[in-house]
Amino acid sequence: MNHGRTGYRALTTHRLFWPVVVLVVMLAANTIYRPGFLSVQLRDGHLYGSLIDIVRLSAPLILVALGMTLVIATGGIDLSVGSLCAISGAIACLYISRQPDQNSLGGVLTALALALGAALVLGAWNGVLVAVIGIQPIIATLILMVAGRGLAQLITEGQILTINSDPYKAIGVGHLLTLPLAIFLALAAALVIAAVTRRTALGLIIEAVGGNARASRLAGIRSARITFLVYVISAVCAAVAGFMMTANVSSADGNAAGLWVELDAILAVVIGGTSLAGGRFSLSGTILGALIIQTLTTTVYAMNISPQTSLLFKAVVVIAVCLIQAPGFRARFARRRAPVVTQATVNDQPKAEVPA
Amino acid sequence: MTTTSLTGGRTWSRLPRRHVPVLATLALLLVLYGVGVSQYRAFSNIQVIFNVFIDNGFVLVVAVGMTFVILTGGIDLSVGSVVAMTAMVSAFLLQEGLPAALVLLIALLIGPTLGFLMGCVIHFFDIQPFIVTLAGMFFARGMCTFISGSSIPITDGFWTSMSQERIGNPSGNFVSISVLIAFAVVAVAAYTLAYTRLGRNVYAIGGNAQSALLMGLPVGRTRIAVYTISGLCAAIGGILLSFYTLSGAPLIAVGMELDVIAAVVIGGTVLTGGSGYVFGTVLGVLVLGVIQTLITFDGSLNSWWTKIVIGGLLFAFILLQRLIGIRYK
Numbered sequence: 001m002n003h004g005r006t007g008y009r010a011l012t013t014h015r016l017f018w019p020v021v022v023l024v025v026m027l028a029a030n031t032i033y034r035p036g037f038l039s040v041q042l043r044d045g046h047l048y049g050s051l052i053d054i055v056r057l058s059a060p061l062i063l064v065a066l067g068m069t070l071v072i073a074t075g076g077i078d079l080s081v082g083s084l085c086a087i088s089g090a091i092a093c094l095y096i097s098r099q100p101d102q103n104s105l106g107g108v109l110t111a112l113a114l115a116l117g118a119a120l121v122l123g124a125w126n127g128v129l130v131a132v133i134g135i136q137p138i139i140a141t142l143i144l145m146v147a148g149r150g151l152a153q154l155i156t157e158g159q160i161l162t163i164n165s166d167p168y169k170a171i172g173v174g175h176l177l178t179l180p181l182a183i184f185l186a187l188a189a190a191l192v193i194a195a196v197t198r199r200t201a202l203g204l205i206i207e208a209v210g211g212n213a214r215a216s217r218l219a220g221i222r223s224a225r226i227t228f229l230v231y232v233i234s235a236v237c238a239a240v241a242g243f244m245m246t247a248n249v250s251s252a253d254g255n256a257a258g259l260w261v262e263l264d265a266i267l268a269v270v271i272g273g274t275s276l277a278g279g280r281f282s283l284s285g286t287i288l289g290a291l292i293i294q295t296l297t298t299t300v301y302a303m304n305i306s307p308q309t310s311l312l313f314k315a316v317v318v319i320a321v322c323l324i325q326a327p328g329f330r331a332r333f334a335r336r337r338a339p340v341v342t343q344a345t346v347n348d349q350p351k352a353e354v355p356a
Numbered sequence: 357m358t359t360t361s362l363t364g365g366r367t368w369s370r371l372p373r374r375h376v377p378v379l380a381t382l383a384l385l386l387v388l389y390g391v392g393v394s395q396y397r398a399f400s401n402i403q404v405i406f407n408v409f410i411d412n413g414f415v416l417v418v419a420v421g422m423t424f425v426i427l428t429g430g431i432d433l434s435v436g437s438v439v440a441m442t443a444m445v446s447a448f449l450l451q452e453g454l455p456a457a458l459v460l461l462i463a464l465l466i467g468p469t470l471g472f473l474m475g476c477v478i479h480f481f482d483i484q485p486f487i488v489t490l491a492g493m494f495f496a497r498g499m500c501t502f503i504s505g506s507s508i509p510i511t512d513g514f515w516t517s518m519s520q521e522r523i524g525n526p527s528g529n530f531v532s533i534s535v536l537i538a539f540a541v542v543a544v545a546a547y548t549l550a551y552t553r554l555g556r557n558v559y560a561i562g563g564n565a566q567s568a569l570l571m572g573l574p575v576g577r578t579r580i581a582v583y584t585i586s587g588l589c590a591a592i593g594g595i596l597l598s599f600y601t602l603s604g605a606p607l608i609a610v611g612m613e614l615d616v617i618a619a620v621v622i623g624g625t626v627l628t629g630g631s632g633y634v635f636g637t638v639l640g641v642l643v644l645g646v647i648q649t650l651i652t653f654d655g656s657l658n659s660w661w662t663k664i665v666i667g668g669l670l671f672a673f674i675l676l677q678r679l680i681g682i683r684y685k
Contacts, residue, residue: 077486129671133675133678134678135674135675135678136627136628138431138486138627139621139627139670139674140674142614142617142618142670143667143670143671143674144667145614146614146618146663146666146667146670147663147664147666147667147668147670147671148667149660149663150660150661150662150663150664150667151660151664153658153660153663154658154660154661154664158658158659158660254660263490266486266487266490267487267490270487276484276486276487277484306501306505309498309501309502310498311494311495311497311498311501312494312495312498312499312502313498314491314494314498315491315492315494315495315498316495318487318490318491318494319477319488319491322481322483322487322488322491323477323481323483326481326482326483327482328480328481328482328483329481332480332481
C-alpha cells in the first residue's frame, strides 16, 4: 500500500505528468467529437491527418520555444522573437523577390544566409544589452520587440511581399519521407539543442547561471558569455521559425508575421514545467507545451469557434496549468484535502527546489 | 536642513539623481516640441498640444495605472485587452438599450474585478505577474470577440454628448471632456502615491518586498490593490476610448500595453520598482504623442517609424537610467 502510494506520487509529481494529461485529454476530446481525428492516411506519397497537421503547424512554435527555454533557464526572457520572425522572413522574401529566377536554389540559400546573419546581429544586440550592459531582460528585449516590428515593416515597405519560389516554399509545406519537412527541421533543432545542452556541461552551466549568476561566476563560469549565447541561439531559432511562417504562405507581412508568437512560446515553456525564475529547464516539456497550444488552437478551429475566441480557452488552460504547477496552490490544495500528506509535501518542497 | 547637513555632499548629489530621468524626459519633450515649432509653422498653434492630449487621453489614464503596478516591481500585460473589453461591453449594453448610467457602472466594474482576481492569483499562488496578466490579456481579448466579431457603433445620447462637448476659449482652441477626466485621474493618482499610506506602501514593496513584509507593511493587500487600480484605470481608459471612437471594436488597442509600458519607462519609472513618478509617466505619454504628431506633420515618414523611434527612445532612457546608477537587479 505504502509502496504503491509512493509510485503513484512519483508519477503525479513528475514534472511532465500534468502536461501529458492535458494533451491526452484534449486529443481524447477531439476524438470523441470527431471520430476520424486520429486517422492518418497516405495520399500521393504524403501522410495526411489532423495529428500530422498539428505537428506541422506547431513546428515554428517549437523552434521559438526551444530558444526561449534556454533564455528562460538563465532567468531571462526574450520578448523580441516575434519581431525577429518578421524581420528574418521579410529579409529572405525581399532578397528572393529581387532575384531574376526565384526558383534558383543558390538565390534562396543566399537569402536564408542573409536573414540568418541579420538574426545573429540582432540576437547579439539583445545579448549585449542583457549580458554586458546589464539591462533587465524583459526591457532589453522589449526594445527590439517594439522597434523590430517597425524594422520589418521598413524592409517590406509596409507591403505584403509575395514571392513565388519553390525551394523557399518547401521549408513550410515541403515533404520529406512522407512527412512534412517542417517537422524534420523542428526535430533536428530539438535534437541539436538537446545534444549540446544535455550531453555536454552546457545545460548544467546554463542552469547554474539561471540559479545564481553571481555565484556561478565566482565558481569560474563565464556567466556573461553564457547569457549572451542564449540570446543569440534564441534569435537564430526565431529566424528559422520566421522562414517557416513566411514559407507557409509564400509572403512576408511585417505586421502580422510572428505576431504574439513570443507569448505562445513563453506559455509553451511554462506549461512544459520550466520555471520563469530560471535555474532549470525541460526541453521535452517545452515541446509538449508547444503541442498542447497548437492542439488547443486546432481543436477550437475544428469546433467552428472564431479564432479570436480561442484566446478564452487559452486563458483557461494557461491559468489551469500554472495553478496546478504552482507550489503555493499545491500546498494549499494538499493541506485542505489530506492533512497527512502535508508532512510529505513539506518535506518534498526543498528537494524540488534544489536543482536551482 | 539639520539632518541633511550631516551628509550634505551626498544628499546634494543624490537628491537630483532620482529626478534625472524625469528631467531628461522633460528636456526631450521640449526639444521635440522645439523641433516641431522650428520645422512647421502650424506646430506652434496651442491646439496642437491640446490635440496631443485629446488623442492620448485614454493612454494617459492607462499609463497611470501601469505606473502603480510597475512601481511595485510587477507588470500588467492585460491593460490593452481590458480597454478593448470595456469599450466593447459598453457598446454592446448600450445597443441592448440599457440606460447610460447603468452601463457606465457595469463597464467600470469589470476592469477592477479582473484586476482584483489577477492580483489575488499573483499574491496567493505566487505565480509570476507576467504569466497571470498574460492569461488576463487572452481572456479579455477573447471576451471581446465573444461579444461580437465586428465593430458595434454607439449612438447613445450621453456618449455622443461626451464625445462632442468642447471646452475651450473663444479663439477656437478646445479640449474634450476626456482630457479633463484624464487630468483628474492623474491628480488623484499623484496624490495617492505621494501622500497616502497606500502610495508609500507601493514604493516600499517596489524597493524591497521582503523588507516591506518585515516592517509589517500589508504587502499582499497592496499588491492586490495595485492590480485592481490598474484594472480600474484600464476600464476608465476604455470608457474614454469609447467616447473618442464612439464604437466598440474587438481588435482595438492591440499592443497598447507595450506603448503604455514604453511610456512609463520613458517617463523614468524603473521596471524593477521602487522609483518613479506619475508626473514622469505624463511626460512619457506626451513624448510618444508628440513623436506621433511630428511624424504626421512630416507626411513623408511612414507610421512604422513611430515604432522604430519609440524603440530607440526606450534604449536611450534605459541606458540613461543605467548610467546614472539607478538600482537594477
